[in-house]
């Protein structure tokens with residue numbers, strides 16, 4: 001199959017009249033400045049590489065529109081989130097994640113990093129298959145037509161205060177394994193799939209005591225390793241009080257940082273933290289729609305990039321599933337915090353949208369021979385994008401402008417229609433059980 005793109009994003013900018021030749025799910029040839037040949041599939045507008053949604057908790061989609069006007073804090077929001085978590089089983093998880101991943105595909109996502117900690121049954125009893133919940137996510141991604149990196153999350157403690165770590169509560173018991181070794185043994189038993197890789201995650205310094213970090217890091221060798229980092233000032237205060245250092249310094253000391261690691265949020269950092277993250281080449285995933293919704297704060301993403309940290313973006317709690325908006329918000333929040341425009345060039349925002357390497361897929365994220373054939377065609381004549389210069393499309397387009405999505409050579413979205421049909425209806429059916437009686 002050959003796609004002829006009116007314009008395609010190649011080497012940091014839009015290039016006109018590009019033929020992309022695809023065989024067995026990979027790009028085999030790219031010709032620029034050429035006309036379409038008979039039989040080419042035409043993609044009008046601007047074709048970007050597929051988007052990587054680097055931070056997702058699929059089940060949070062059930063909370064959209066249910067918490068945003070509730071007042072309170074991150075911590076009161078977490079209570080509502082736990083109430084949904086308590087009602088999930090492998091079947092309801094599959095239905096909810098399938099619909100959520102289909103919504104992501106409509107927004108141009110070709111691979112999702114699922115930060116997965118809902119491992120066990122009620123009260124923490126393992127399912128007959130101890131990875132049944134992870135298997136539901138792998139199936140959900142296959143059904144939705146996207147790739148998945150299952151960031152299987154080590155979650156051992158309920159929280160951290162000045163006296164140390166607290167035990168898991170009743171809901172959190174479902175997240176926990178006995179210790180890092182038990183977590184690693186369970187993860188080890190989970191096989192890989194053509195569309196799904198297994199990675200690892202440290203939930204946070206709140207949920208994993210420092211003496212367990214080395215075991216997690218060792219088990220994660222050769223895989224992507226993600227960690228929630230300094231999303232809230234309270235985490236920093238507790239870590240400082242108990243360990244006498246910042247969460248970033250604690251992770252650095254225990255060998256967690258490095259180019260295979262991705263720090264999620266990285267909101268409340270010191271200058272020394274930024275130097276540790278950037279100097280180690282640790283990736284940083286911004287989730288600005290979530291960080292705004294939860295009143296987390298604004299992370300120093302330009303400084304992190306300048307220090308050496310590649311940026312990625314994620315929709316996290318899925319209050320919005322629009323990766324283009326997410327990338328744009330990184331720049332907009334930088335402007336609000338600094339009083340300056342042009343903090344990150346558009347090409348840097350596209351790099352953040354396509355950071356598949358931080359999910360363990362270094363052969364995705366560029367339109368080039370040898371890469372996976374992930375293509376996202378953005379309309380340039382919509383009410384939002386008419387008149388827009390193609391090189392600035394990320395500052396104007398929304399998920400609504402994603403017309404066609406190709407994942408590993410397969411067309412998953414055609415003219416805004418997902419292969420599963422009516423994604424709104426799928427979401428409604430999957431979410432309704434969580435709110436029955438409320």
Ligand SMILES: [Zn+2]
Nearest residue numbers: 057115228316
């Ligand atoms: Zn998260």
